[in-house]
Amino acid sequence: xxxxxxxxxxxxxxxxxxxxxxxxxxxxxxxxxxxxxxxxxxxxxxxxxxxxxxxxxxxxxxxxxxxxxxxxxxxxxxxxxxxxxxxxxxxxxxxxxxxxxxxxxxxxxxxxxxxxxxxxxxxxxxxxxxxxxxxxxxxxxxxxxxxxxxxxxxxxxxxxxxxxxxxxxxxxxxxxxxxxxxxxxxxxxxxxxxxxxxxxxxxxxxxxxxxxxxxxxxxxxxxxxxxxxxxxxxxxxxxxxxxxxxxxxxxxxxxxxxxxxxxxxxxxxxxxxxxxxxxxxxxxxxxxxxxxxxxxxxxxxxxxxxxxxxxxxxxxxxxxxxxxxxxxxxxxxxxxxxxxxxxxxxxxxxxxxxxxxxxxxxxxxxxxxxxxxxxxxxxxxxxxxxxxxxxxxxxxxxxxxxxxxxxxxxxxxxxxxxxxxxxxxxxxxxxxxxxxxxxxxxxxxxxxxxxxxxxxxxxxxxxxxxxxxxxxxxxxxxxxxxxxxxxxxxx
Amino acid sequence: xxxxxxxxxxxxxxxxxxxxxxxxxxxxxxxxxxxxxxxxxxxxxxxxxxxxxxxxxxxxxxxxxxxxxxxxxxxxxxxxxxxxxxxxxxxxxxxxxxxxx
Numbered sequence: 001x002x003x004x005x006x007x008x009x010x011x012x013x014x015x016x017x018x019x020x021x022x023x024x025x026x027x028x029x030x031x032x033x034x035x036x037x038x039x040x041x042x043x044x045x046x047x048x049x050x051x052x053x054x055x056x057x058x059x060x061x062x063x064x065x066x067x068x069x070x071x072x073x074x075x076x077x078x079x080x081x082x083x084x085x086x087x088x089x090x091x092x093x094x095x096x097x098x099x100x101x102x103x104x105x106x107x108x109x110x111x112x113x114x115x116x117x118x119x120x121x122x123x124x125x126x127x128x129x130x131x132x133x134x135x136x137x138x139x140x141x142x143x144x145x146x147x148x149x150x151x152x153x154x155x156x157x158x159x160x161x162x163x164x165x166x167x168x169x170x171x172x173x174x175x176x177x178x179x180x181x182x183x184x185x186x187x188x189x190x191x192x193x194x195x196x197x198x199x200x201x202x203x204x205x206x207x208x209x210x211x212x213x214x215x216x217x218x219x220x221x222x223x224x225x226x227x228x229x230x231x232x233x234x235x236x237x238x239x240x241x242x243x244x245x246x247x248x249x250x251x252x253x254x255x256x257x258x259x260x261x262x263x264x265x266x267x268x269x270x271x272x273x274x275x276x277x278x279x280x281x282x283x284x285x286x287x288x289x290x291x292x293x294x295x296x297x298x299x300x301x302x303x304x305x306x307x308x309x310x311x312x313x314x315x316x317x318x319x320x321x322x323x324x325x326x327x328x329x330x331x332x333x334x335x336x337x338x339x340x341x342x343x344x345x346x347x348x349x350x351x352x353x354x355x356x357x358x359x360x361x362x363x364x365x366x367x368x369x370x371x372x373x374x375x376x377x378x379x380x381x382x383x384x385x386x387x388x389x390x391x392x393x394x395x396x397x398x399x400x401x402x403x404x405x406x407x408x409x410x411x412x413x414x415x416x417x418x419x420x421x422x423x424x425x426x427x428x429x430x431x432x433x434x435x436x437x438x439x440x441x442x443x444x445x446x447x448x449x450x451x452x453x454x455x456x457x458x459x460x461x462x463x464x465x466x467x468x469x470x471x472x473x474x475x476x477x478x479x480x481x482x483x484x485x486x487x488x489x490x491x
Numbered sequence: 492x493x494x495x496x497x498x499x500x501x502x503x504x505x506x507x508x509x510x511x512x513x514x515x516x517x518x519x520x521x522x523x524x525x526x527x528x529x530x531x532x533x534x535x536x537x538x539x540x541x542x543x544x545x546x547x548x549x550x551x552x553x554x555x556x557x558x559x560x561x562x563x564x565x566x567x568x569x570x571x572x573x574x575x576x577x578x579x580x581x582x583x584x585x586x587x588x589x590x591x592x
Binding site: 018019020021024025026027028034035036037039040041044046052053054055056057058077084085086132133134136137138139140141142143144145146147148272274277279281282283284 | 507509546547549551552553554555556557558559560561562563565566569570575577578579580581582583584585586
């Protein structure tokens with residue numbers, strides 16, 4: 001097959017983390033709520049109601065646009081996007097058209113180990129639609145149920161230029177975008193719950209200079225499905241071109257269960273949304289002081305943080321990448337370092353054990369029972385060699401489940417600190433006396449015998465001694481023996 | 492002279508507005524709408540090159556809401572006016588897009 005040139009652009013919608021809706025005071029915490037319990041005349045489109053803008057939603061949208069290095073258009077004009085569907089009670093969605101919040105931005109992300117840059121075409125703010133339910137216990141089959149709880153929740157739409165060139169790129173861009181919206185606190189970016197949604201435009205061309213035919217793919221509900229849908233679309237279009245068939249512009253829906261995209265409507269039938277300025281909302285200008293204030297409060301972003309972690313804490317790129325993906329994890333790590341300045345040692349524990357426990361409990365660090373101080377109480381004991389790494393791991397698991405302090409878990413588990421060297425020395429002597437053969441083996445150069453001896457001490461202490469301390473004592477005792485026996489023969 | 496609206500464009504507008512008309516009605520609209528459009532020729536005689544488009548007569552700081560949710564007490568009343576409510580859902584005739592089938 002000849003070489004193909006793949007071009008992808010993504011449109012992402014993120015629900016903004018406001019407590020109230022975009023143009024009314026209804027709450028936004030709709031997941032699991034009774035249908036139509038977070039509604040009012042404004043978000044149900046009842047006659048005579050008027051929208052009033054939520055200041056916080058605008059601020060979050062501006063913050064998003066600024067973070068994506070957009071040029072901010074301080075003139076705010078809302079437009080009506082007209083379409084007819086029962087999830088939209090007014091018959092139009094309040095959105096932005098020729099004056100979005102921001103234009104011409106960029107976003108940098110790591111794609112397959114390489115730093116890549118995507119141009120952001122526009123960032124605008126709009127309101128979400130309601131939800132339709134087609135099957136329910138009591139809803140007749142010839143009917144649909146409408147729930148307006150989600151209707152009017154503020155969204156930002158982030159549109160890229162067609163700068164992505166593989167399904168992997170698309171996935172990595174999305175991962176970075178989600179990480180960023182979480183970092184700056186504008187959205188929880190949860191794709192499975194629908195607070196982050198993604199549509200893709202994909203085209204395949206046989207020549208580098210010309211663009212192929214634009215196909216829009218919708219209905220992808222996870223990062224995995226974005227990747228798989230684009231992979232499917234790539235091979236479908238490749239096959240079409242190889243067979244000399246003509247591609248045509250269309251909208252296709254990703255069918256998760258069958259793993260295919262299905263054509264829904266030709267683009268030539270595309271709807272005319274009849275955009276016009278919403279006369280209910282006054283056009284206005286965002287004051288420069290507000291813009292300055294938002295700009296000066298932008299936090300450090302994932303890539304910057306990663307580079308700082310690599311430089312300041314001498315972490316590898318892989319280690320830093322894992323730590324910075326979630327801002328709360330990065331903060332957790334940095335709080336730990338304040339308690340004990342051993343970044344490598346702590347990073348290692350956070351990346352392996354902390355993440356493993358969070359994963360097992362399906363928690364994120366913010367909602368876990370472990371605080372940096374609690375983890376560090378434990379890790380300081382490991383650092384002082386009072387307990388072994390193996391014991392610490394099992395103590396940590398318990399701490400994650402119960403939220404108890406390290407000391408309490410250790411007491412509960414009956415683990416005593418075998419850090420008393422005098423006591424350990426006694427046991428070591430005893431082991432040396434009981435294993436003359438191993439001593440002889442060791443002295444004749446068999447290093448393995450030392451591990452056997454450490455094992456024996458651990459057995460007697462039921463694993464409660466620190467292997468490091470045991471090893472030190474053994475080394476001390478055995479070098480004394482060695483000096484009695486004379487220098488070891490080379491072998 | 493501005494370009495006139497064709498009968499096909501009028502049919503398209505009707506379709507987008509989810510309205511259906513008889514042939515006679517469409518022909519009447521053809522006459523009416525074209526006379527409205529012709530009226531804009533008068534406006535086009537003015538030189539407006541230095542005037543920016545007006546999307547609203549007011550350009551001032553609009554009222555805005557703080558981000559504090561408030562419950563609206565009237566929802567039962569809305570339910571009472573709805574043609575059908577089941578399990579707190581408003582019931583409408585089945586709407587499944589071709590794409591969702």
